[in-house]
Amino acid sequence: MQDTNQIREWVYSKRKNIIRDIGRIVNICSVSDIEELQEMQSPFGEGCRFVLDEMLAIGKDLGFQTENYNYYCGRIYYEKRKSIENSITIWGHLDVVPAGDDWEYEPYEMTVEGDYLIGRGVQDNKGPTIGALYALLYLKEAGIPMNTPVSLMVGCSEETGMQDIDYYIKNYKQPAFSIVADCGFPVCYGENGIINIELQTRLGNKDILAFHAGSTSNSIPETATIILKKSCITAQKKEHLKASKLLLIEEERNQIKLTAKGKSAHVCMVHDSKNAIGILVKELLRLDLLPEEEKALKGVELLSKDAYGIAANLWDRNYSLGQLTGGATMIRYENSVLTVSVDYRYPILTNGIISDGKELLDSLKVLSREAGFTCIVRKHLPPSYIPANKPLIQELTKVYQEVSGLANPPYTMGGTTYTRKLKNAIGYGMALPDKQILRRKQGHGDFHQPDESLHIGELMEGIVIYIKALLKLNDLEISDLLLN
Missing domain, CATH: 3.30.70.360 (Alpha-Beta Plaits)
Structure with a gap:
């Protein structure tokens, strides 16, 4: 398996580009509008259409291939794909909750302040989604042959009912195994x-x-x-x-x-x-x-x-x-x-x-x-629930522990992600336990709060963990990826 220090060096060499690309999508107000749900070009409003176009453009700029599923969601990948049911997919979302009031920073003009990014969606979920894309970029640039193809799927209505993933599941086949990058490390094995x-x-x-x-x-x-x-x-x-x-x-x-x-x-x-x-x-x-x-x-x-x-x-x-x-x-x-x-x-x-x-x-x-x-x-x-003693959950938890040096076990949470909609899926990062946020005022700085922030160094470490996890999964057979 690739050396962790070499992977970390590669990730940090991409720091400026990662920040740039997060800014490209944070600067688009992409609150999902389901009150005026329209077919095809803008099912969740113009903001979500624009942000999906921009995300797929970022993928193309980095040398990936893309697919747009009628603006409900999109896919970014780099290998000639086998059948989707024999692949691994990382899931993120591009829609955000409304900014609300009492911001000290501009919610849709991303600010870099010291070690932090500030703007609506930097933490939930645009920053981690770009992080997942760069984990794929490492695999592509390193020329690592993937026994099981890996791609990134990005949705546009996670915050408002997950109609995006409902549409996808209704019309397309699901991957063999899904990782949702919309929670914390290590593995989330249940949602309230x-x-x-x-x-x-x-x-x-x-x-x-x-x-x-x-x-x-x-x-x-x-x-x-x-x-x-x-x-x-x-x-x-x-x-x-x-x-x-x-x-x-x-x-x-x-x-x-x-x-x-x-x-x-x-x-x-x-x-x-x-x-x-x-x-x-x-x-x-x-x-x-x-x-x-x-x-x-x-x-x-x-x-x-x-x-x-x-x-x-x-x-x-x-x-x-x-x-x-x-x-x-x-x-x-x-x-x-x-x-x-x-x-x-x-x-x-x-x-x-x-x-x-x-x-x-x-x-x-x-x-x-x-x-x-x-x-x-x-x-x-x-609730969604998978017993924490499953071997795959233990393997991915071990990857997190080895890279981070932390001993946190798998956990459950009260939030909801695409995990509960997908078959054979887990939540996995990219937030670290006891994450650092820029809290200028009480009730500010975290996801869904004014002045939402993301610690840049913690995102970099999250990308390292993801790369190591994908390499670990590459050593497994499809049958080893089944949780049920």
Whole structure:
């Protein structure tokens, strides 16, 4: 097998080019638009069409061949391929979550600051996707004959429902083995179940002019805002309101705007989060500003008071292999209808068997009904799980440990990736455990947060691990790649 130090030297020699190519795609706003899903040229909007064109152009610039699957996804490869079902594919995605507010840097003009890249998507998932491409470039430039062809597949709607991979699976054959470069090292062998619901109720209060929070259903919101008519607030309540240390108060003519600030985080990584919805609703209830809407607001408070379902009595003591995380993530108010998006990630096992999420969903429906909401299930994905003792999982974990010098074992997570859609697939990097991020402010610097950042050196090491892993896989027979 190739010497690790020589591989590392090659990777670092490409540092400037890697940064350049990440910038080429980060500088394109590629939020997937599924509300106006169109066929062929722009199924997920122009931004995703442009970014896929640019990614495939980068592949061609590096001497690869490419295929465009009607702008749902694209493939980059360099060998004359055998049948796809006898190949290995690395998967990444080019779509991003909306930038949101409170950035100190330009989200779609990538910044290089010291050892960090900053911009929407540098970490999730454009940086790792370019990293995977350069792992393939090493194999190509080194002239290593691959017993099993390897290619890179890039999708355009991972953040909004994975319609890209659904389209691919429906119309094309799957590879023998898939590696998803959209998590952390070493091997992710399981993903929590996902329940995403939408609660709706009609409010009779005409004093509410606006009510909104969050920009994506899978992130704890950093800000929540309500605009009320001044006339609904008595002089006494106004004095109490001004004494609040949790709300930003802005008055303009006949209205008053109340804003709560929290700390954003992905719903699967909530340990440092503060839900702005919970802060705002708690103050609305404490100050008795909307007494006629108390029942609905109390329901929303239960779903946003903590990120573990404790206040809402959703936690199941029989859960294992993961923890329940999530809560209310978005609020919209239009034509007197209040809509609340709720996203929970539930553990893989209950009483030692794979969870089905039924009890959690039933509890959410009861809570919704008692608070006066109708409940619409937008998404329910069961957990994905492969036993960690599989030889291939152990082999890839060993590669990571030998290159990094770290002893982390395989793990499970609350996030969701293409892994759960694909047969015979694992998550594998490219983030290192205890990754370094550029955190100028609390709630900034990580993926899905303002000022999303990526440590350049850690990405370089991730590419080294990938190259070593691909070389290891090249020593195996197709039959050795089967996990089930």
